[in-house]
Amino acid sequence: MFEKAAKIKREYEKLTAELSDPQIISNNELFQKKARQHSEYSEIVEIYDAYTTLDHAIKDADHMMRTEQEKELVDMAKAEIEDLTPKLEKKREELRIILTPSDPNDKKNAIVEIRAGTGGDEAGIFAGDLYRMYVKYAENHGFSIETVTSSPTELGGFKEIIFFVNGKGAYGKLRYESGAHRVQRVPDTETSGRVHTSAATVYVLPEQEEKEFNLNMAEIRIDVCRASGAGGQHVNRTESAVRAHHIPTGIEVYCQDGRSQIKNKEKALSILSARVKAKTEGDEKAITDSERRSQIGSGDRSEKIRTYNYPQNRVTDHRIGLTSYNLEGVMQGDIDQFIEKLSEENTKKLMEKSI
Template sequence: MFDKLQAIKERHLDLEQQLADPGAATDQNRFRKLNKEYSDLRDIVQAFDRYTQAKRQLDESRAMLKCEKDPEMRELAQTEIDDLQQQIPELEQQLKVLLLPKDEADSRNVIIEIRAGTGGEEAALFVADLLRMYQRYAERQGWKCTMLDYTESSMPGGFREAVLEMSGNDVYATMKYESGVHRVQRVPETETQGRIHTSAASVAVLPEAEEVDVEIRREDLHFDTYRSGGKGGQNVNKVETAVRITHAPSGIVVACQEERSQLQNKERAMTMLRTKLYDRQLAEQQQERADLRRSMVTTGDRSAKIRTYNYPQSRVTDHRIGFTSHALPQIMQGDLVDIIEALKLHDQTERLQTAAES
């Protein structure tokens, strides 16, 4: 591990020198790649520096304890040794986590699709609740959140489906844990007997694709335009600004109606199409190495029930890791930090165990 860390530190220094070159910014694509690699390695280098400094201080304190005669100085050296012996294993564990292979898509923005499942109108209302939860979480994270498309239900305030885009720093690395079936248990507004109903909604978190990720032929696309049903200014319901794209080879259909112009909606829809095709490629790659993947957290299996929101008991349970919280109101307001951090920790533990066994 030490040799690998030393090589990373040398690479980080080399990148720093390349970025400091006045001519580095002339090629913007190369500059962005260098800057991203430099940023990705920075946390590892800083953790390695803290580790080597702690090891050096431990050696110095042990040498002091061996030759020092003054009782107070010996006590001081022993205290420092005890502290450092506790810190060093923690720093080693931190380095092991940082050295775990990263998902290639972790740094990407995401497109999130939320669809009503079993439960009729109550499921549609739950889609709206999840949508608000994610929007507010994005606000807390300082991410940009944009609604791309939606289909309203017959009950006011509900959605049969909603599609939104989140952009920011390492969004997929955080939001990928949300893929799956979310279940809600509560008394619906339409229930006259006070009985608790169970409804569900599926969430798909897709890493946003770039043009270079997938090849799309113009002749494979069919474009439709229609009048937007959402908020888009005075042109709404007068001009066909909404765009629907069908990709013939895959049968994938995407639509966007939230922008004010047809061109903007077309660009957004093309991003959605690329993302869906890219997600399909990733799923095929993951299937090929499914026998090597142990953690249910990272499979992205959208058919699995991952979380239950129980309103009568104000309880949220993530079934993948047995996490339970009684702060349901705060969670529905976007306070997902505790759940997501627990999922990340579980994922890291599983991957560290796999790495140790291999």
């Protein structure tokens, strides 16, 4: 890490000199390119310089503490070390974070798909519980929810629900939720009091903006139809629902919850683009460094990532071995402890690969 920072500082100093070179100044395109690079490096260099200054000060104080005979000077050196060491650690952490490769997708909105798995009616109820958990999480973080399509069950759950979580950084926060979520509890419909195990899968993708669509529209079939389910007269009387079918891969997206055909088509194509991108990269074994590199878990929907055990009031994330005994709080959207730890572990692994 420090070798990388030192290399960046040398490059920064070189760029500083070049930005005063008349030949480079006269070439506006080259000057702007080097100025951008110089600006990108400036914060790294600032943190690195602060770190090295603190490091040298601590080493000097340590030397004084070991060589001085006067107690007053030794005590002064010891106090300085105690004061500067936490500051050094803080700068070390700042340097580690800023040098970690970032994923541009992390700043995007998130597409979240929840589907009931094994467990019959209880799996559908659990899928609904997960949806409400993410709604609460979104509210707590200033994100908004926009439902694309849903298949409700008679017991208040969902066979499937797809929705956008809109807000800067939503995908970066929720990306670690992809996988199989398992619940262990006594269902309301269970008369003998037996604990049942059910599951639901969660799939999280970064929203694709229209300019990023990697779709050949000649390979897309768009069908429009009347939406079904709740929504009043508008839903039943207009052909606002859109089904987008990607012929080469067979991937299909149905969107009905928007109030207009145009809006539903826009959302359907965004989801379709994200799914096609993920499938293509997965098939090529190249779900890239930005998507999967050294992630904690692969994000595969079949990977069991978390268990919600109601009798024990316990939620365990199996990827990092983290357990919370506040199940009610978790189901009310308090999942930051898992997300932060997963993000921290992922950052460490990314850092190890980058140095």
